[in-house]
Amino acid sequence: MFKSTLFWKVFILLGLTILMLIPISMVLDLIDSRNEYQQSVIQRVEDGTSGAQTIVGPVLVLPYTETVVQTDGQGISTTKLVEGKLHILPESLVIDANVNVEPRKIGIYQTQVYQGDSHFKAVFDAVGYGNNGAKIYGKPYLILALSDSRGITSTPELNINQQKVAFEAGTGSDSFPQGMHAEIPDSLLGLNQPVIIEFDLSLQGTAKLNFMPVGRTSELTMTSNWADPNFLGKFLPQKRSVNEKGFTASWKSSWLSNNINNNFNQYSFRDMNESRSRYSEYTSVSSEIPTFSTSFIETVDHYQLNTRTVKYAVLFISLTFVAFFLFEMLKSLSIHPMQYLLVAAALMVFYIILLAFSERIGFAWAYGIAALSCSGLIGFYLTAVLKGVLRGVAFAAGLLALYGVLYILLQSDDNALLLGSVLLFVVLAVVMTLTRRLDWYKVTAPTAPTAPTAPTAPTAPTAPTAPTAPTAPTAPTAPTAPTAPTAPTAPTAPTAPTVPTAPTAPVSDSSTNLSSTGTDSVTEKEASQRSDSEGENSIDESINDGDDDSLERRKYRLWK
16 A cells, blocks of 8 residues: 555645645734734724714612611621612613714725714603602712713703703713713602603714613614614614615614613623623623614625635645546646645635735625636646646636635525535535546556666777887988999900899798788788898899909999
8 A cells, every 4th residue: 555656645635735724824813913903993093083882871860878777696786878879760762863974994994983863762750859768869860871972072952851951971870980961950859740851962983883772661763874784782673774875773672571670780881892791790690781783894894704715725725636636647647746735825825815905905806806816827837737728727717616606605604504515515526427437446556666777788898909010111222332434445345144133032921911910011021121131132242242343244233
């Protein structure tokens, strides 16, 4: 198994897939850091205007002093005065709000700032004060608590049973850090009639607007120009209408459904914008404030979409590797692991491009640009890797189709599981269809080792060249004899005998093999030199022996 090429190929591909988890985590960290930076920008806007607003009230506060008698273990009784505040909730509360939302940008980031004009109408039971047994009631007053009082753009005018009363700063209660209060006129106290309160509130805020339904029956009607609302909180609107021009929504609730009248004193109003649920130490009742809530931020911002997109990165890389592997098996191609790694890197660049462009031009356009860019780059590269332009174009087209399916998954939360399961089934069906006739035993068989090449026979050494025979020295020329003086005319001498011919030098046998070797040539030359030498010696001897011959014979001999 360990000698199989297929085993090591699959092992390397699994290793590369696991290795790509590192850049995936880095991209997720980058998205989180950009999201945190956006939140810091939003916080800067909130610091300059006001934050999300939560409105609690109106509520009547009735201070009292109670005499309490305590007895210790020894039977000694002590009397103490305990001060407290009684919160009286309205019997009915009707709110009509009109909210105008406008985007506020800082750099490439934006948040939504709203200006809300709300009309409140609350009805309370008859209010009295004075002595009531052990309790002594003080003068009641009305409070309206806010999460950020900086958002109050104008001082509201309170109308109590047709009498106008001005609001004053602060709530006068430690339970409600921010807000305003108004004194109830003495003329309205002790009357056996309900107290009707009306006022208008202009309030500025960012991102969210919340109303607490404190009445025995509470109703809220809200209209706005924001076309993408997000209804939050523990109560959803009973009716709503949303279009491109804005929305209209209405809520209703009562003490029978929210039990606010019994749990009001257990809620924590210290941080009314805190979204997490908090529980009291002595009760299981959640201290998170129940409200009618509306969010004016984007339902799913581009950072959330980017995060969801990156979570499919492992699936994308795995499907790409599977496609490469099929090409390699079915077309007998050889794709190097480095080429797998480069394509995976191009897939990771897609998420960086998507994040960068989505911050400026929106998620949809950024997704299209990133998909086309990376698919084109991978297709261009694969035309050489897969050895064919058509193959590279086909692979890029398949990758674009896969990006299209992913975009549909991102836009449809309800159908994401259905579409994902269908996609996986289709991919598995394609792989099984293409490999149904592939002989995996042949593919996984270990490759036979190649026979070693026979060594080349050594080249025979070149025979050394025979040395050139030395040239025989030229025999010196015999000196010319001096011309004898002319003798007196002598009688005609008898004809001289014929001079015997000089014997011919014997021919060496080696002269017959002149062309065989260099040694034969040397022998022949030596023999020729000996023959010439013997001929010259015989001529000299003839000249020396014939001194008495005539001058002509001597010349002849010298000539010879």
